[in-house]
Amino acid sequence: MERTSAIVTALRSRNFVIGGALSLIFVFLALLSFIWTPYDVTTLDIAHKLQRPNLSHWFGTDHFGRDIFSMIMVGARTSIAVALLAVGMGMGLGIPLGLAAAASQGRWLDEFIMRGNDLIFAFPSLVIAILITAVFGASAVNAIVAIGIFNIPVFARVTRGAALSLWSREFILAARVAGKNTARISLEHILPNVANLLIVQGTIQFSLGILAEAGLSYVGLGAQPPTPSWGRMLADAQTMVSFAPHLALIPGMAIILTVLGLNLMGDGLRDLLDPRIRNARS
């Protein structure tokens, strides 16, 4: 019963519905690309190069005659995979660090974790990517690691901030009296109560990850050819933008719509999950 009402409330949020729908379209295209694309993205068809959008090639073709719609589909897969794994890495390392910092508040572990966070913050993901690429060469994996490392302090901070305010609450004290140790309290009582916040932050970092991946592959630090990625498509389009603007317009729109969708969904989620805002509205 409660579940249905939650879904009804969710659907009443315009941001959540529009954002969710936009994001789902791209997730669907990415998944579909595993089993079907209109054309093969690795076959070159020079006879049909640089076509404008038309009936047989919905979004036109590039300078090698590759179908742009198919490349957008496979590119969605690259973008989503990189951003998702980077968020996973940030959450997987950042949340435990944040929980540990909050649990040992003020003591050396907290101080150590937070100073480490500050240090990572001084390395923008582009700079991390430059360092990794200089040593190991460019690849999509390096992009994931670079964006993922950047995400760690973000999640650690959000988790710690929210967890700190919980540690002074009565129900935590009660759990303590019941004899649970710090680690168990963190997992069983703190984590479920900060989960909403982390989901919202996760959506935001996911959309930032899509933007970062596009930027990295644009400068050649991300996915390497022949793997299509939106950033690479834009890099290839650059010299042809004067006579074939669709080569730049279409991947750009794909990035904007995906990021916009995720941001709207994040805003909607925050409104839905944060009771303070919900009460203020009604």
Added chain:
Amino acid sequence: MLRYTLKRALSLIISLAVASLVIFFVIEVAPGDPASYMLGINAQPDTIAALRTELGLDVSKTQRYLNWVGGMLHGDFGTSYTYRTPISEMVADRMWVSLPLAAFALVLSTVIAFPAGIYAASRRGKAGDVVLMGATQLGVAIPNFWFAMMMVLIFAINLRWFSAGGFPGWDEGFWLGIKSLTLPAISLALPQAAILARVMRSSLLDMLGEDFMRSARAKGLSRRQALWRHALRNALIPVLTIIGLQFSFLLAGGIIIEQVFFLPGLGRLVFQSISQRDLIVVESVVMLLVFSVIVVNFAVDLAYAAVDPRLRSRS
């Protein structure tokens, strides 16, 4: 304030030291010996050994790290493996493109975001607010390098108001230099301005609910007067932090934008060095970028504490 400054200065030095260690050891992991790479596969062992001595590679790792850091403190960044010229000279030239670009973009984004954020907050919920916030929602979703390409298409290729790229150098005149940095700075600034305008708006709206605002209204000030005289000043504190953080984003983002406009900045230098495996240049430029981020954040922290005494007493 002095105590606080000293404490922050100490953590600044520790951060810089740890950052330099991290960068040094990541680059150290790189496979291959720069000397044999430079001389090719047919080089004689004694030539390689001689070059290793010349490049300072024949000493222990610890000694090399100390030489690197010690050199940087004196403004000596070492010698490029590829060009055999001092890195400090290469970097200095490029800095005069990258730094003005970031500063230009920072000014633009502040100039756009402040009025936009104040306007939106003062018209909360009305049409103007909704339209502006919709625009910022779009602004944060646009990749700046794509926006830059569109600007080139419109203002350089179609309208021919600006050149599509390149940088004439400051010797050709100040305004010519500014002109060639205008499109890059706008493309860097607009997405940042969208974020800043949102922060400005929400920070102002937070202030509107404060007790001192009610007192100001009770005193007889109009909504608008109270906003300008009392809310704005207090709302600026979080906005300042974001501006500080944005500088590092602008510096890093500039590296990507430089590629769109073929600007001879730090970005070009780094990518060139990566493809030539000139790792010592990469190492020094990365350290320089991280150094600027850490120092800017240090300055913001101090400014923050100077404005808000509560922060000093805490911790």
